[in-house]
Amino acid sequence: AQSVAQPEDQVNVAEGNPLTVKCTYSVSGNPYLFWYVQYPNRGLQFLLKYITGDNLVKGSYGFEAEFNKSQTSFHLKKPSALVSDSALYFCAVRDLSGNTGKLIFGQGTTLQVKP
Amino acid sequence: GAGVSQSPSNKVTEKGKDVELRCDPISGHTALYWYRQRLGQGLEFLIYFQGNSAPDKSGLPSDRFSAERTGESVSTLTIQRTQQEDSAVYLCASSLTAKETQYFGPGTRLLVL
Numbered sequence: 001a002q003s004v005a006q007p008e009d010q011v012n013v014a015e016g017n018p019l020t021v022k023c024t025y026s027v028s029g030n031p032y033l034f035w036y037v038q039y040p041n042r043g044l045q046f047l048l049k050y051i052t053g054d055n056l057v058k059g060s061y062g063f064e065a066e067f068n069k070s071q072t073s074f075h076l077k078k079p080s081a082l083v084s085d086s087a088l089y090f091c092a093v094r095d096l097s098g099n100t101g102k103l104i105f106g107q108g109t110t111l112q113v114k115p
Numbered sequence: 116g117a118g119v120s121q122s123p124s125n126k127v128t129e130k131g132k133d134v135e136l137r138c139d140p141i142s143g144h145t146a147l148y149w150y151r152q153r154l155g156q157g158l159e160f161l162i163y164f165q166g167n168s169a170p171d172k173s174g175l176p177s178d179r180f181s182a183e184r185t186g187e188s189v190s191t192l193t194i195q196r197t198q199q200e201d202s203a204v205y206l207c208a209s210s211l212t213a214k215e216t217q218y219f220g221p222g223t224r225l226l227v228l
Contacts, residue, residue: 034216036219041221041224042221042222043119043121043206043219043220043221043222044158044206044208044219045219046216046217046218046219049216090157090158092158095160098171099165099213100148100160100163100165100171100213101146101163101210101212101213101214101215101217102148102160102163102171102174103148103150103158103160103217104160105157105158106157107156107157108156108157
């Protein structure tokens with residue numbers, strides 16, 4: 001079965017420091033991976049995706065993610081965190097078992113950036 | 116352009132009542148998805164529509180849940196005889212096709228008392 005794991009419920013970083021939000025996946029076949037961010041009482045906003053090509057993917061708001069096939073990981077990173085980055089982050093993988101393209105989500109990681 | 120919109124933004128109902136949630140996808144998007152987000156949890160897939168094809172209802176948790184979509188336009192998710200366990204945020208997403216990026220609406224927060 002395909003799945004996504006986000007091992008950390010919460011990540012705390014100081015403003016200006018680099019941040020990493022971890023994601024590992026399990027799929028049969030080539031993965032299509034996504035990161036979304038959810039601000040309080042808002043829907044999910046698309047940050048970035050990996051389909052194929054370069055392992056380092058750049059996305060919105062200065063975020064990037066590194067696809068690592070051997071470690072089956074797709075960690076989200078940012079060189080310098082902002083207080084405004086505080087939000088709930090979801091990693092997702094596209095379900096390849098059918099034709100729907102539905103996403104399978106991790107449980108989410110709360111990022112807290114402190115001034 | 117306009118994003119995905121959903122209404123109502125909040126809905127409080129009594130146990131046993133029926134509710135209807137609405138989603139307006141991005142214009143031109145043929146694929147439409149409904150997901151459910153329970154408090155403190157990730158999103159669960161509910162149903163998928165693609166154009167005029169038969170929907171994939173494999174994620175609907177019970178026969179109290181149903182959804183419709185007319186062509187490539189508005190979709191409604193109906194929950195009959197609501198239960199307290201139905202309390203959640205219901206999110207709609209659309210994409211150009213099933214292979215493209217999904218864009219989400221702001222969600223409807225449902226509370227069943």
